[in-house]
Every structure is written in structure tokens, then in C-alpha cells.
Amino acid sequence: MLRKSRSILLMLLVVLAIITGCNSKAEPAKGEQGQLTASFDPENAKEYGIRGIYVGQGIKEAIDTLKPTKYDFMDVESRASMTVDQLANGEGTLVTGMLVVDNSQLMLKVRKGVIDSILVGGIVETERDKFKTNRGLALYDTVEQAKKLYGDAEGDAELTYKGKSQQMQFSTVNGKIVGFRFELIQQ
Secondary structure (H helix, E strand, O other): OHHHHHHHHHHHHHHHHHHHHHHOOOOOOEEOOEEOOOOOOOOOHHHOOEOOOOOOOEHHHHHHHHOOOEEEEEEOOOOOEEOHHHHHOOOOOOEEEEEEEOOEEEEEEEEOOEEEEEEEEOOOHHHHHHOOEOOOOOOOOEHHHHHHHHOOOEOOOEEEEEOOOEEEEEEEEOOEEEEEEEEEOOO
16 A cells, blocks of 8 residues: 555656646846846846856855855965855955866856856756756757857857857857856956
């Protein structure tokens, strides 16, 4: 009897998960002023990121949003390990960090307490939906999908979109997006 109850419960959970998954829509991340605009805005910093984080955002807020299982930050100049609190206080010259988020790696560069660069690549295809841009582009989506969401871009092997203060590049192989790089433009 207990075994039969468990199998029925398991089946109900699977059906619920399928129904919920089929009804969900990929939506742009919400920013401080609400959702992203309907079309790509190259001057909106929130366009340049993934999973709700973006370049120019404070590192502490980004870590709270991502909730990595592991992370390690190191100052490029001194080679000293840094904590998130030290980074949030603006310590370190240029700090790089490797984060493990949902069993995949993500690399951040931090300068003066804010995210300077976000790099994503090498994510297995089964994890692709966990690493969408804030506008909803997933790794392994097509170049056509990127152009549909962001418009025409500079380049072919690497699609580049620029604003005045930030830029992003989507690396491509065989017509698919295989990597994201978001960064502040140093002036």
C-alpha cells in the first residue's frame, strides 16, 4: 500500500512539473525600474548580464542574487585571496573570481566593488536554460535568436553589441551561441 501511494505521489509530482514547465515563459529580468524594454536598449546596464546580475552592479548584491555554492576571488596584482565583503568595500585593484553556480562555472572580474566583466562558457547543453541573458537568450540558442532579441550585431564569429559604457559579445560556433562576455568599457 505504501509503495503504491509513493508511486502515485511521484506521478502527480512529475505531471505537475511538466504542466508548470510547459506554462512558464522566458521573461527578461526585472530591474530597479521594472522589466527591460520590449526591444534591446544598449544604454541600459541591466541588458548586460545573466540571471539577474549585470556589469556595473555591486558585487555583494550579485552574489546574493546568484547564490553560488562555491567561489574564490583573487587580486590580479597582489595574488591575495579576497572575500566578498572586502570586494564590496572596494578593496583590491582588479579582482577575478571563479564561481560555481548550479554545478557550472562562471567568471567575474570586479573593480572597486562593482562587476567589471562577466564571462560564461563551457556550460553543458542540459544546463543551458539556467544561464540565460537578462533578455532571455540561452547558451546554444541560434544566432538568429540572438538577432531577434538584440538586433543586428557587429561581427560574425563573435556578435558584438555596444552601448556607451558597456558591451557584450556572444561567441558562436556553427550558428549557435557558445559563450557570453559582458564588460564595462574602460574610458
